[in-house]
Each structure stands twice: as C-alpha cells, then as structure tokens.
Amino acid sequence: MPQQIWRLLVVFGLLVAALVLARHFLIPKTFGEVGHYRAAAVDSIAARKVKYAGRETCAICHDDIARNHGGHRHAGLSCEVCHGSGAAHADAPSDVHLQTPRQRAQCLLCHAYDPSRPTGFPQIDPVAHNAPKPCVGCHNPHAPEPPRAPEECGACHGQIARTKAVSPHAVLACTQCHQTEKRHMVNPAASRPSKPASREFCGQCHARGAPSSKEIPRVDLETHGQRYVCWQCHYPHSPELK
Amino acid sequence: MRNRVCPSCPCDHGDKSESARLDRRDFLSKSLLAPAALLVVLEGKPADKAAAAEAPPPAAYDPTRHNYAMGIDPGKCIGCGRCVEACKTENDVPREPFYFRTWIERYVIQTDGETVVTSPNGGIGGFAPTTETGILRTFFVPKLCNQCTNPPCVQVCPVGATFTSQDGVVLVDGSYCIGCRYCIQACPYGARFLHPVTHTAEKCTFCYHRLVKGLVPACVEVCPTQARIFGDLKEQASPLSRFTRFNPIQVLKAHLNTEPKVYYANLDGEVR
Numbered sequence: 438m439p440q441q442i443w444r445l446l447v448v449f450g451l452l453v454a455a456l457v458l459a460r461h462f463l464i465p466k467t468f469g470e471v472g473h474y475r476a477a478a479v480d481s482i483a484a485r486k487v488k489y490a491g492r493e494t495c496a497i498c499h500d501d502i503a504r505n506h507g508g509h510r511h512a513g514l515s516c517e518v519c520h521g522s523g524a525a526h527a528d529a530p531s532d533v534h535l536q537t538p539r540q541r542a543q544c545l546l547c548h549a550y551d552p553s554r555p556t557g558f559p560q561i562d563p564v565a566h567n568a569p570k571p572c573v574g575c576h577n578p579h580a581p582e583p584p585r586a587p588e589e590c591g592a593c594h595g596q597i598a599r600t601k602a603v604s605p606h607a608v609l610a611c612t613q614c615h616q617t618e619k620r621h622m623v624n625p626a627a628s629r630p631s632k633p634a635s636r637e638f639c640g641q642c643h644a645r646g647a648p649s650s651k652e653i654p655r656v657d658l659e660t661h662g663q664r665y666v667c668w669q670c671h672y673p674h675s676p677e678l679k
Numbered sequence: 680m681r682n683r684v685c686p687s688c689p690c691d692h693g694d695k696s697e698s699a700r701l702d703r704r705d706f707l708s709k710s711l712l713a714p715a716a717l718l719v720v721l722e723g724k725p726a727d728k729a730a731a732a733e734a735p736p737p738a739a740y741d742p743t744r745h746n747y748a749m750g751i752d753p754g755k756c757i758g759c760g761r762c763v764e765a766c767k768t769e770n771d772v773p774r775e776p777f778y779f780r781t782w783i784e785r786y787v788i789q790t791d792g793e794t795v796v797t798s799p800n801g802g803i804g805g806f807a808p809t810t811e812t813g814i815l816r817t818f819f820v821p822k823l824c825n826q827c828t829n830p831p832c833v834q835v836c837p838v839g840a841t842f843t844s845q846d847g848v849v850l851v852d853g854s855y856c857i858g859c860r861y862c863i864q865a866c867p868y869g870a871r872f873l874h875p876v877t878h879t880a881e882k883c884t885f886c887y888h889r890l891v892k893g894l895v896p897a898c899v900e901v902c903p904t905q906a907r908i909f910g911d912l913k914e915q916a917s918p919l920s921r922f923t924r925f926n927p928i929q930v931l932k933a934h935l936n937t938e939p940k941v942y943y944a945n946l947d948g949e950v951r
Contacts, residue, residue: 474842
C-alpha cells in the first residue's frame with residue numbers, strides 16, 4: 438500500500454481514537470441504555486427519602502385511632518394532614534414527636550368561610566363562631582360531629598345565609614320557602630328540604646292581585662315566563678332589582 | 680529491517696537489538712492500540728462505583744408496567760394549601776415564594792366579565808377571604824406539572840437531562856442538568872423553576888420516589904377532600920380510571936397538543 442495512504446490512515450485512526458476517548462469521558466455511564474437520558478438518574482431519583490409515611494403506616498401502631506377515624510366526616514383525611522409529615526416518627530417513634538395542633542387557625546385553614554369554597558363544605562364565620570375558644574374543646578377532630586344540632590340554617594348554609602342577609606328577601610325565614618324536617622338538622626342527607634314547586638307559590642306575594650305590601654314588585658303570572666317555575670330564572674336568595 | 684543485521688560481528692545479537700528498538704511505524708501502530716487498551720482497563724472500574732453510589736430500585740418494581748396520571752376535581756378543592764405545604768416538605772423545595780412544584784390558584788370571575796387569578800405564596804396557609812365585590816362565580820384550581828405525553832420541555836433540553844421515564848413521568852436528572860433554562864421557557868404551564876441552590880431545573884415528579892415504593896404522591900396523600908386522584912392508566916380498575924369514566928374531563932391548553940396526563944373534571948372555561 439502506498440505510503441501516503443498509510444499516513445492518512447494513521448491520522449484517521451488517531452482521530453477515531455480521540456473520538457472514542459472523548460465519548461468515554463464526556464458521556465455519562467448508562468446514558469442511552471433506555472432512552473436519550475442517563476438510566477441511573479431514575480434510580481437516584483427513586484432513592485430519595487420519603488417524608489410522608491402514609492396513613493397505612495400510621496395505622497400499624499395507632500390502630501385504635503385509625504378504626505375510630507373510619508366512619509366519620511374526617512374518614513377521608515390522612516393523619517398527616519393535621520399532624521405533619523410522619524416518616525421520621527415512624528422510623529424512631531420515641532425520638533421524633535409529631536405536632537398535635539390545637540390552635541383555631543389549624544381548623545380554620547379548611548373551615549373558615551370563603552365564597553370560593555365549594556357549596557356545602559362545612560364552614561363557619563371565625564368571628565361569630567365562639568371566637569377565642571379552640572375548636573377541639575367542642576369537636577373531636579378524629580370523629581367530628583356538631584356538638585348539638587344546629588339551630589340556624591346558616592350554620593351549614595353560610596354562603597346562602599350571607600347572600601340572603603343583604604338581599605330584599607332578608608326578612609324571610611328559610612322555612613317560609615323550604616319545608617324542612619327536623620331530622621335534616623341532625624342527618625342532612627336523610628331528608629332534603631323542599632323547594633317551591635309552583636309559580637303560584639311566589640305569586641302569593643308577587644302576583645298582580647296578591648294581598649301584600651305595595652313595595653313588592655308584581656308580575657302578571659298569565660303572561661310572564663309561563664313555562665318556568667320562578668326560581669329557574671330568578672335567584673330567590675338574591676333576587677335581581679331592576 | 681532484515682538488512683539491518685549487525686555488520687561488525689557474525690553473532691546474532693543483531694536480532695535482539697532489532698526487537699528492542701522501536702521504529703516510527705511500530706510506534707504509530709502501537710500507539711493506535713493504546714487508547715483501546717486504556718478503555719478496556721477503564722471500563723471495569725466506574726461501573727462498580729456508580730452501582731454502589733446509586734441504590735438500585737426495589738426489586739419488585741417494573742416501570743414498564745405503569746403509566747401514571749392524576750385527576751383533579753376543582754369542585755372539591757377548598758384552597759387549604761396543604762398539598763403545596765406537603766409538596767415542599769416532601770421534595771425539599773425552597774420555602775420562599777416562586778418555587779413551587781404544585782400550587783393553588785383562586786379564580787374570581789366578576790359580574791363585569793373580568794377574571795382575577797391569585798395565588799398568594801402558592802396557597803400555603805390558605806387564602807384570605809376574597810375582597811372582590813360583584814362575584815359571578817369563584818373557585819380554586821390546583822396546578823402542577825401536567826406530565827405531558829408530548830413534553831415540550833424534553834424536546835428542547837440540549838443535553839438529555841430531562842426525559843420521560845418508562846412509567847410515563849417526566850423527570851429531571853439534576854446531576855446532568857446544565858441550568859440553561861430552555862425547559863423553563865418551553866413549558867406552557869409554568870411548572871418548572873430553577874433551583875436557587877443547585878441552579879438546575881426542577882419540577883413535579885409525581886413524587887417518583889414514593890411511587891416506586893407503592894405510595895401516592897404527597898399532595899394526594901394530604902388532600903383532605905380528595906380533590907386530587909392518583910392512578911395508573913395501565914390499570915383497568917383504579918381510582919383514576921373510575922374518575923375519568925364518570926366525569927367530563929378536560930386538560931389544560933389542549934390546543935398545544937402536549938397531551939397532558941393531569942385530567943381536570945368539570946373545569947371552568949376561564950381556567951388557563
């Protein structure tokens with residue numbers, strides 16, 4: 438073989454060797470084994486320490502509380518929602534202790550009234566509801582129940598009560614329109630309050646000839662929105678004033 | 680070389696001197712072999728070292744048998760911010776604002792049609808009652824990395840430091856990331872941030888270290904109202920498959936074709 442070819446081959450070979458060496462030092466181990474990434478990275482991410490142990494771990498030792506927890510309104514809550522991350526406590530139960538929150542603020546984080554919260558979620562007005570007392574004095578957080586049946590509808594239906602309070606319907610009692618059985622106060626799902634079923638119900642005050650105060654707006658039930666019950670268009674808890 | 684025998688004496692020591700000498704041709708051909716030999720020596724060692732440094736995953740876990748996803752029901756979110764708190768604790772996310780792997784947004788849609796979105800400290804410590812007047816509707820929306828099936832962040836990473844794992848989770852290789860911020864720019868959901876200490880990109884991993892141990896992500900564990908549902912798309916029966924079966928499902932920014940794997944139920948049209 439001619440000498441010049443040999444020399445070129447040598448130079449080419451050196452370049453290939455340099456490339457192989459560079460690849461060896463610059464490309465990490467396990468890169469490309471599974472995809473275009475370092476396969477060992479998955480293992481190092483998976484090896485991170487767990488801080489929240491999970492409720493199953495808590496139940497291994499605290500089975501009495503876990504059982505009690507099951508059937509109540511807080512059944513869906515993990516222990517670590519209130520007590521904080523518990524893996525360290527699970528590893529060394531006598532050395533690491535978890536928080537036992539007793540301050541009002543802890544409960545208000547979820548239960549203070551906020552219009553953005555879903556309707557029906559139990560909320561209280563932090564100012565009006567037994568202001569300085571800690572919640573745990575009356576409610577057992579592991580099995581929360583109202584200490585007695587609420588007397589006012591607004592205790593649970595705060596959003597509606599607040600809306601109605603500043604509306605022209607403020608003076609009407611809830612029971613004027615909603616027939617409510619007593620047991621609804623104790624077990625809300627067992628019996629639902631009624632809603633007005635006919636147009637004539639609203640007509641008792643709002644029909645043309647109704648025997649009510651002159652300031653109350655009137656409509657002709659014959660011609661006004663015949664197909665609908667009134668509350669399908671108007672919101673009775675905050676009726677439009679136009 | 681054969682003609683280079685010792686000219687002065689009849690002995691055969693010329694052969695010996697020949698083998699001891701190294702001429703240019705020999706030198707070059709041997710130097711070509713040297714790197715290859717070096718490679719053989721080097722290959723053995725670091726592999727053992729790496730295996731010792733990085734603990735192997737639990738034996739029973741097979742990533743190819745999973746494809747993780749999350750469902751979110753904004754209608755159940757009460758905005759308590761416990762998921763954000765738990766996420767920061769579980770994943771050692773810096774405590775100061777603007778570093779979040781997950782966060783809560785409050786939407787207030789006013790009667791004049793304007794939408795106000797707020798997220799004070801990501802929702803940690805809850806939201807102060809809204810002061811807006813003339814609210815048409817208002818609700819909370821939990822946000823996190825959408826774990827896209829077509830992740831733009833993975834596409835733009837110049838070094839292959841972010842990737843989709845075999846179980847469908849988009850992960851970041853912190854020790855390989857060069858901190859160029861391309862992925863942060865590319866993410867349409869604002870789900871990534873640059874860690875202020877390590878200067879590498881970070882994001883939600885679905886708490887990958889928990890998944891391989893059979894646990895759910897920390898945010899799902901602590902959500903008091905089950906607004907977050909976690910599951911495996913490869914499992915026929917899972918809380919998530921039930922969730923996606925019985926709820927109208929929407930994903931965020933579907934028009935970008937990222938195919939997110941965070942499914943929102945009954946989502947308001949104002950949510951971006």
